[in-house]
Amino acid sequence: MLAVVPPPITVRVPAKVNLHLGVGDLREDGYHDLITVFQALSLTDEITVAATDDPGVEVHGEGADAVPAGPTNLAWRAVEALAAHVGRNSADPKVRVVINKGIPVAGGMAGGSADAAATLVGLASLWKLDIGRDELADVAATLGSDVPFCLHGGNALGTGRGERLVPVLSRHSFHWVLALARRGLSTPSVFHEMDRLRDEGRPPRIGSVEPVLEALASGDPRQLALLLGNDLQAAAVSLRPTLRRTLRAGVDAGALAGVVSGSGPTCAFLCESAASAVQVAAELSGAGVCRTVRVAQGPVPGAKVVQREDQTRPAPPPVHA
Ligand SMILES: C[C@@](CO)(OP(=O)(O)O)[C@H](O)COP(=O)(O)OP(=O)(O)OC[C@H]1O[C@@H](n2ccc(N)nc2=O)[C@H](O)[C@@H]1O
Ligand SMILES: Nc1ncnc2c1ncn2[C@@H]1O[C@H](COP(=O)(O)OP(=O)(O)O)[C@@H](O)[C@H]1O
Known part of the structure; x- marks a missing residue:
């Protein structure tokens, strides 16, 4: 019998800006306590996750050369973390992650964190996991201080390392x-x-x-x-x-x-x-x-599966007179 391969999932994920970033003293664990207000912006990365026998990460787009395509990529670390969390084989997760960067790399806009958050959302859908946003946020927090906010989007007040979030209301864009x-x-x-x-x-x-x-x-x-x-x-x-x-x-x-x-x-x-x-x-x-x-x-929403009709379509061929 032929195995049914699930279709790839594409996720769009926003960059962040800190409207307020109050930094406390250095903690014993090497982090600083923060009080921050995040806002998610309409500058995005797109991540596609697909089931494959050729696992790995590909990085395209702006600044791709400066992003590791191996196991240290934050998106790949998200694959391993989620696989381990749900009891799948994290040493051989049989997933390919394709990253299209629009968020500047090492720019203070949480580009790597965004890719990790998008990968979690994409895999939850690809693997049809029965997992809520709160549980996903717990896995996100193990990957980096900014990753939970990239899942969350909108505006949020962040405390702790920045990973503890409370939504904040705002009027207008x-x-x-x-x-x-x-x-x-x-x-x-x-x-x-x-x-x-x-x-x-x-x-x-x-x-x-x-x-x-x-x-x-x-x-x-x-x-x-x-x-x-x-x-x-x-x-x-x-x-x-x-x-x-x-x-x-x-x-x-x-x-x-x-x-x-x-x-x-x-x-x-x-x-x-x-x-x-x-x-x-x-x-x-x-x-x-x-x-x-x-x-x-x-503000814009956090990491979200792109519905097929919304996916970036290839440019139409040029029309010659
Ligand atoms: C400064 C902020 C503000 O939102 O954003 P970026 O400028 O990186 O986008 C974040 O706190 C960055 O979060 P993130 O990029 O996820 O950092 P992490 O991987 O958790 O930590 C990387 C390193 O930054 C320092 N770090 C990070 C967060 C924090 N609250 N205190 C820290 O001292 C630590 O040296 C840590 O080893
Ligand atoms: N998917 C990824 N996208 C961007 N950078 C990544 C990624 N995975 C790992 N990195 C590494 O993380 C570092 C920080 O990048 P980034 O998250 O874009 O910046 P910032 O922490 O300033 O918001 C980069 O120098 C890069 O080597």
């Missing part, structure tokens, strides 16, 4: 311009640099989170712009001093405010409207302060 850098920054190095700067007595810590939650609820981008804050920003700028110029250029171009996204080096600029974001993006891309710019909006 917010419009962003993202300035992508030529080279990434390593997350652990930025946390180390922040500890070093604190040992030297600098810099001041950001304010409390409550006003940020109120601004999100109000939906007023001007109110939110005044409150964007990131305790890792000074460390990212210390390691990459050109970011100071990028942050200034975005505001000069008409953004309401700019902030380094997570551990950087991507800079995120909050704009008044969709039209303003397009204008800011055009001006910023001519300013020579970043590799490229993207326009995005948030």
Whole structure:
């Protein structure tokens, strides 16, 4: 009898920006306690998981060369973790993962975490698992601090390492311009640099989170712009001093405010409207302060299976007169 091979599953997953990233002291386990407000943005990766006799990971798209295609890829670690969790053979999971990157690599936008979250959602569907989002989030948290939020999407308040989430309501969409850098920054190095700067007595810590939650609820981008804050920003700028110029250029171009996204080096600029974001993006891309710019909006949903009719279709062949 012929075995029925399930069709491949494609999952779309968003990047994140931290609207507020308050970092506590270094813990004994090497992590820092965080109080953060995440927002999921319409800058996405697409992951396809398929049953196969030729297992492995393929990476395509922007920055693919900088992403490991072997067992250290976070998506592959997600395959192994979920297989082990549900009692499948994690040493030979017979799965192929194809990653299409749209999220900048090592950009402080949770690209690797997004791929891990998408892989969990894809495999739950491919393997027809009877597993709830909470159980999936527990597996996600073993893979990285940001992975649960990539499953969750929307807006959320993150505590602990960032893995404990409470949904946060917001009104309206917010419009962003993202300035992508030529080279990434390593997350652990930025946390180390922040500890070093604190040992030297600098810099001041950001304010409390409550006003940020109120601004999100109000939906007023001007109110939110005044409150964007990131305790890792000074460390990212210390390691990459050109970011100071990028942050200034975005505001000069008409953004309401700019902030380094997570551990950087991507800079995120909050704009008044969709039209303003397009204008800011055009001006910023001519300013020579970043590799490229993207326009995005948030919040958007977390990792989600792409229904067949929504899948990115190949471009139609050119029509000749
Ligand atoms: C800084 C943030 C903010 O959202 O995002 P990114 O800039 O990476 O996107 C996250 O906390 C990153 O989360 P993630 O990228 O999943 O980090 P993990 O793999 O869990 O940890 C990588 C390393 O970062 C440091 N780390 C991470 C999280 C945390 N709360 N405290 C830490 O000190 C530790 O040195 C850890 O070994
Ligand atoms: N699927 C993946 N996508 C991107 N990076 C990955 C992936 N798997 C492992 N990595 C590694 O994780 C590092 C951090 O990348 P990423 O998650 O994109 O950035 P950040 O932690 O700044 O949000 C990269 O330098 C890369 O080597």
